[in-house]
Amino acid sequence: MASNLNTRLAACVITCLALSGGARAGVLPEDRADLLYFRYDGGGVVIDGPSMLVRKSIGEHVSVSANYYIDMVSSASVDVETSASPYEDERTQSSLSVDFLHGKSTYSIGYVNSDESDYKAKTMFASVSHDMFGDLTTVSFSFKNGKNDVFRNVKTDGVVGNDPAFQQEMESKGYSVSLSQIVTKNLVLSGQYEVITDEGWLNSPYRSVRFFIGTDQQGQQPEVYPNTRSSNAASIRAKYFLPYRAAIDAMYRFYTDTWGVVGHTAELGYVHPLDTAWVGGNWIFEGRVRYYTQSAADFYMDIFPRADYSNFMARDKELATYNAITAGLGATYEFKVERFPWLSKGQVNFRFDHMMITYDDFRDARYSLGSFGTLPDEPLPPGTEPLYELDANIYQLFFSAFF
């Protein structure tokens, strides 16, 4: 339900990349099985669930990967509080991909299916990856195509179900090219450019925009989005090996689209392994900081001057102007099990991330509209509410087996 459209698209896109095994073209990805439990808790939304990934090679030339993932959503986000009632939903996603290795090239195809009560997404993807120039350079091309059905849930006689009068579609196509280059014995660089085009019903059936009535009253009406969106993203990343055995990495991404959103992402990471006897085994520690800044879509406003102000109107905080910082720490413990010689190594991993978002043009409308229909004791005049801030904690605990 009202979990963002981006959530659905994102999930398929990202899984495709993870499943296609990256751009190590001349070698099949290693066999592994992972089981993850995750929990996102922030801004009144709690999402948790399991994710399972298995990758196995068949012979010398084929590798198959499958993922099964469940999001259990419990949402009382600020948008939901000001316009609806708290809800719970479950999204199930399953995906399958196959890699074929032929000389220095890897060909991948895959399929992702995502289901929740009011959104069904089906995505297929294909990619080619090639090692050249003494294996110093890897070039990849990939294509993905998603067809999604959007429904709207309504409550009839206390039972939640799809509104039979509402069914919409959207289609997404993405093209990406990437180049990975070994620069020195200790440095790898990678660049990627991706174009994504969406067409169809691109907004949420639940979200509204607000507008001024007179000078101190407000009204709400459903949001209206364009039915196309075309975006370009270009990123560059580097990873450097430090002489005492550790690695630092950095990434920058520039994003722009036809809705007027401009985004800059910068991330810095550090990986430090410790495998001396006094630590009691092999540990790998990781620290990461990510900074994201975005300027709003052209048709976004926290509160419009009047009803039907423009052809397109949005109040989705995802399209607002804001800054976000996410800091994370992770620890991995590696071990071998004598009894299972087929297990080349096992890992227990824990990761914690803390995300802080401060919005520049999205206000906390609970101060004027109240929460779940209950007005506050002293409602603030619309447009004077404090700017919204969101803090979220993200936990991950996962086990990995390599064989």
Place this chain on the structure above:
Amino acid sequence: MSVRTVKAKGIGKIVKGLALAAAFVLPAFATSSSGPAPSFKLSGRGGKAIDLSQFKGQVVMINFWATWCGPCRQEMPLLEDIYKKYKPMGFTMLAVNVEPDSKAAEAWLGKLAKPVSFPVAFDVDSKVSKAYNVAGMPSTVFVDRKGNFRVMHKGYKPGDENFYLTQIRSMLKE
């Protein structure tokens, strides 16, 4: 844009397309050559010196390997089997480790479940790897009884040992 320019661009595209297609053709795994194999003298296990010329008269299989290379590690027990089987017939295995830290490589050899008994040399400054134009890890070079460089095999995949045995048997007969 003139018609000629459009045609030139079209041909250019075809050429580039063919060049790209050529990149996807299976690369050659073995290269043959002749002439004397580059000589070298390196330090071996326990500090003992190893000189390629000391093996003249035998068929030598030089295997360039590293502890960080998966297929190299996978191949090691097979190399031991081959060495044991053909040593009495005038054959020797010579493993050349390409890592700058020879102590770490020696330690790794000491911990093997199936220890190797063939000579191992340490090419710490990569001089020998360069001399032999090592283009992949692992790389295996066959040198005949006269000390000539005969065949270089790049990489290791299960099944490659059949190629090794064919080379060894034919060179032993010479």
Place this chain on the structure above:
Amino acid sequence: MRAFRGLLMIPVLAFAATGCSSIEPWVKPYDRENLADPIMVFTRAPISQDFLDHVFESREGSRGATGGGGGGCGCN
């Protein structure tokens, strides 16, 4: 699409360049020790990166260009 077709030429040209120029790969396979270290991979745990990318993309207006490449160890 035109922009994308133009970009398609970059790797083609890169390949053509390797074919006709005399630049030798400057990092030899036997020097790939550090690059082959498991900590040097861009994504150590795809299942975890997958999930985090999903979290970010569902809160942000940006999407795309989050996949990475790898170095490879020069083996085989």
